[in-house]
Amino acid sequence: MAKNDWGFTQYPLIPGHEIVGEVTEIGSKVEKVKVGDKVGVGCLVGSCRQCDQCTSDLENYCPKVIWTYGSVYTDGTLAHGGYSNLMVVDEHFIVLWPENFPLDIGSPLLCAGITTYSPLRYFGLDKPGMNIGVVGLGGLGHVAVKFAKAFGTKVTVISTSINKKKEAIEKLGADSFLVSRDPEEMKVRGIRIPSFFFFFFIIIIFFFLNILLRHETKLISTIVSVQVAAGTLDGIIDTVSATHPLLALISLLKPHGKMVLVGAPAQPLELPVFPLISGRKIIAGSGVGGMKETQEMIDFAAKHNILPDVEIIPIDYINTAMDRLAKSDVKYRFVIDIAKSLKAE
Numbered sequence: 001m002a003k004n005d006w007g008f009t010q011y012p013l014i015p016g017h018e019i020v021g022e023v024t025e026i027g028s029k030v031e032k033v034k035v036g037d038k039v040g041v042g043c044l045v046g047s048c049r050q051c052d053q054c055t056s057d058l059e060n061y062c063p064k065v066i067w068t069y070g071s072v073y074t075d076g077t078l079a080h081g082g083y084s085n086l087m088v089v090d091e092h093f094i095v096l097w098p099e100n101f102p103l104d105i106g107s108p109l110l111c112a113g114i115t116t117y118s119p120l121r122y123f124g125l126d127k128p129g130m131n132i133g134v135v136g137l138g139g140l141g142h143v144a145v146k147f148a149k150a151f152g153t154k155v156t157v158i159s160t161s162i163n164k165k166k167e168a169i170e171k172l173g174a175d176s177f178l179v180s181r182d183p184e185e186m187k188v189r190g191i192r193i194p195s196f197f198f199f200f201f202i203i204i205i206f207f208f209l210n211i212l213l214r215h216e217t218k219l220i221s222t223i224v225s226v227q228v229a230a231g232t233l234d235g236i237i238d239t240v241s242a243t244h245p246l247l248a249l250i251s252l253l254k255p256h257g258k259m260v261l262v263g264a265p266a267q268p269l270e271l272p273v274f275p276l277i278s279g280r281k282i283i284a285g286s287g288v289g290g291m292k293e294t295q296e297m298i299d300f301a302a303k304h305n306i307l308p309d310v311e312i313i314p315i316d317y318i319n320t321a322m323d324r325l326a327k328s329d330v331k332y333r334f335v336i337d338i339a340k341s342l343k344a345e
């Protein structure tokens with residue numbers, strides 16, 4: 001949004017939609033909160049409240065949804081987000097913060113949390129024993145792993161980088177890890193091998209290369225693991241923020257498996273249709289969640305002690321944080337402590 005990657009940013013922009021704080025003042029008709037309550041605001045601050053989506057607690061899919069920042073509010077002004085010392089919000093769009101749940105660490109759940117919780121629930125990927133894949137281990141991905149584990153599913157993290165394996169398994173509690181590779185590469189090296197002998201020949205060559213170049217071990221084990229994992233997942237939550245190939249991911253799904261795209265690449269993805277047809281597989285999208293479900297998610301997170309991994313920063317660190325974010329150099333969310341930043345001034 002800051003750099004207008006999606007092409008619809010309206011400036012001046014004050015971002016921030018994983019916002020927590022304390023109520024300092026209420027309007028005369030407010031019933032939901034009182035002064036002093038701890039509350040959160042997620043990605044939306046308004047909707048029509050009358051349409052089919054709104055009356056089904058899916059304000060996030062209302063055609064007139066007002067996003068927390070960047071949307072035009074009902075009074076015609078541009079809505080501004082949480083990089084701010086105060087905010088005025090309609091009580092309907094406030095989440096009541098669970099008691100003793102940390103405000104700072106918990107705040108990313110208001111977008112990253114609901115964006116992954118909602119599709120796991122809606123698409124029935126929350127049943128104990130199911131095999132769930134999570135693609136992309138960033139802000140959304142690491143929270144998806146935690147929710148999927150809390151639902152009792154077996155979680156496979158799929159990432160482009162083998163370096164994240166230890167972290168995914170030992171720290172986040174994933175059950176297994178796969179390195180995704182370009183399907184073109186897999187076609188040549190792993191899947192569309194013209195004959196068994198050619199395949200055997202390639203393996204022998206790799207074996208010798210292996211001895212010469214240690215890192216090739218990873219390559220061989222990767223190819224083998226992706227083949228072994230084919231057709232094993234009930235569902236995938238894809239959080240990748242850039243254009244990426246889907247074929248290898250679709251091949252990991254069982255027949256009737258569901259892949260839900262929540263990552264929002266600016267450019268379209270290429271959709272291979274044959275692997276969908278042959279297994280009656282589903283590819284879907286999902287966007288944050290409604291207010292009722294967001295409250296349910298935060299209460300569930302508090303009950304199961306699901307907390308994002310964050311690095312808390314003062315506001316004047318923001319430019320460095322943005323640079324580090326572009327390099328995926330954060331585990332896994334920066335949280336800006338506005339109150340402390342103001343006190344330090």
Ligand SMILES: NC(=O)c1ccc[n+]([C@@H]2O[C@H](COP(=O)([O-])OP(=O)(O)OC[C@H]3O[C@@H](n4cnc5c(N)ncnc54)[C@H](O)[C@@H]3O)[C@@H](O)[C@H]2O)c1
Binds near residue numbers: 112240
């Ligand atoms: N659907 C929604 O409602 C919703 C809500 C919030 C965020 N999003 C979108 O979800 C995406 C992820 O958000 P985030 O906060 O987790 O971001 P993030 O930067 O923390 O994580 C993105 C992950 O994608 C990986 N990645 C980036 N480029 C890749 C590539 N070419 N191939 C494979 N992996 C790649 C990164 O390594 C990282 O693990 C963003 O596009 C964001 O805009 C969607």
Ligand SMILES: [Zn+2]
Binds near residue numbers: 054062
């Ligand atoms: Zn509506």
